[in-house]
Amino acid sequence: MSDPDFAPESSLPYPPLHKGTKFVVLSDWDGTITTLDSNDYMTDNLGMGKAGRRQINLDTLNGELAFRDGFRKLLESVSDNGHTFEECKEILKQNIKLDSGFKVFYRWCKANDIPVIIVSSGMTPIIRAVLSNLVGDEDANDIDIISNDVIIHPDGKWDIKYRHPTSHYGHDKSQAILPYKALPDPPTLFFFGDGVSDMSAAKHADVLFVKTKGDENDLATYCQREGIKHIIFENFGDVLPIVESIVNGEKSVKEILG
Template sequence: MTENLTPALATQPECIVFTDWDGTVTLQDSNDALTDNLGYGEERRKFLNQEVLHGRWTFRDAFHDMLESVDIPFPECITYLKQHVKLDPGFRTFYEWARENNIPVIIVSSGMHPIIHALLESLVGADAAAEIQIVSNNVNIDEATGRWTIVYRDDTDFGHDKSLAIKPYAEKSPRPTLFYCGDGVSDLSAARETDLLFAKEGRDLITFCEREKIPYVTFGNFGDIQQGIQEYMKKNKTE
């Protein structure tokens, strides 16, 4: 059976919101939290992020290096993250508004599906976890030992090229208005793909956008994103 690459079009939405998960929907990046506190630490993790930002490492290799340093069973990783990762204060209200207005929200993440689903269920609720599409990497777990390794979604230098989740929607006619929300180096591949990019203040994605002259709107939380989408759609209708 051929995979449906555009399931969010089923309700004929006027616009679609793609969003990064770690550090965007959540206040803490779960993968950073694992690496910094249960792996080899913040110093090397930040060094590798800069190497990716400046093109000296691929995201795929740097991310694998970070996660390989986390030497505890996968279930314990999820337990730790549930205790330490918090939700963006505006996301729940934003998601309810989007749902009421037929605006699909799609999580496009370089993280791992079981972690995102577990945190989404814990932080937002079972209904949201069942409804929100998650496009991400996966994980291979040794059931006997709990040892695990990331399973990348594709063969690109990103491990998961987020633009590949967006392009099928951009190529449709009629085409919905597309938004993307992100914060870091994992979002570089998606930065040019939508009508409006929201980049989190003070994060690496803004550094990249400034260097590459990619237009963006800064946000602090999802309340800003909701307001930005409302203003953008109102302006487009007026024009």
């Protein structure tokens, strides 16, 4: 399998969305800001089912399958079962819930002029719809989203449109982080994630927070295997004091990571 960091699109990282700030929060969406992964929910309930999904996740984690290819299979199983994109959006709005501590965390970041950016392997129209439903249009419109898009075909079937279609990841999340590190005075970067889609970003964050997911701790498994320092958390209420201590200068990143 080719190294995803050397895919052609990886030479074209995103420009930093926020310059002149000392801290930036970047976070995965599905299963991190939300309690359930919307794509997992669709696959488990409308597509191939949990057993098939977990096998694809494990094959990806073990390097046997490109995330891009496995993720496309998951979503295709939903579309192939006759579920339209609009139907899926409505089902997710009814079933996806917000992490219990995220609103307080986000409001603290906003009050302290710390940008919060969603970096997702999901699809922007779904994220926008669910996010607005959970936090309201005003806050939702203030949060930048870097993710994939969707193609809806004339027959009603739909497919994911990847930002980096030849990359192993489909959307190489590291390219949302690396431009900040190249700035003359780079900010401290906090990254939050939980699964295999976050592997490309994990080693580039200054402080990596990994959310626990019961028996599906793929990102934690990856970090342990690769020796990447990280902090385990259950909800954003757990991490606010840690982020606050760094922002306020009470503790350094080195002290936090140990």
